[in-house]
Amino acid sequence: MQPVPYLFFNGNCREAMTHYGVIFGNEPEIMPFEDMPDDVQAEMPGVPDDAVMHASVAIGDGMLFACDDSSGQVPEMAGSDxxxxxxxxxxxxxxxxxxxxxxxxxxxxxxxxxxxxxxxxxxxxxxxxxxxxxxxxx
Incomplete structure (x- = not known):
């Protein structure tokens, strides 16, 4: 078992995870909201189709997970690195x-x-x- 940091972004998750993929030499896996089933999308009105529902990138033996917060109001990261x-x-x-x-x-x-x-x-x-x-x- 290994803990995995999960980061939340305000609409730029795809850009950030792609950037980290370049730095760490691994292609991120990115799942946009538009790939969710229609009934789930219907429960989240106003979320842009290209917003990231879940993304991951390998860093060495570990992983980094992330998504775009559907509220678009994620406070700046604090309290951990x-x-x-x-x-x-x-x-x-x-x-x-x-x-x-x-x-x-x-x-x-x-x-x-x-x-x-x-x-x-x-x-x-x-x-x-x-x-x-x-x-x-x-």
Whole structure:
């Protein structure tokens, strides 16, 4: 059993998950509301057909799930981060640079006592990330 972060977006889930798919090298699976059965769609009037009902993208051995919130009023993410531990410093830097583009760095990527690289950021979609390298200082 492994917990899976489930992110909610205000109409840009497809864009965000496609972006994460590029960064992590995996094609996201995306199910729009228009693919839901008609009787279920009828219970959710006003939801755009292209809104994402469910999406997933593999990140290493884990998964990230997401959807567009049908209310369109999801508050900015707070209280948790998606934590990614990468195998080496080059990959950590590559992922950091891709996620930081257009985002907000909360703690710059740098060496700390438990790992060669560690940093905190919110990406351009408002998702909070904790990025680190898995290897320890020698």
């Amino acid at each position: 998606v934590c990614i531990a990468l195998p080496d410093e080059a990959e950590t830097q590559r992922v950091w640079d891709a996620l930081a583009q257009g985002g907000d760095v909360r703690m710059p990527l740098s060496a700390v006592f438990w790992t060669p690289l560690y940093g905190l950021l919110s990406d351009k979609y408002g998702v909070r990330w904790m990025i680190m390298t898995t290897s320890n200082h020698e």
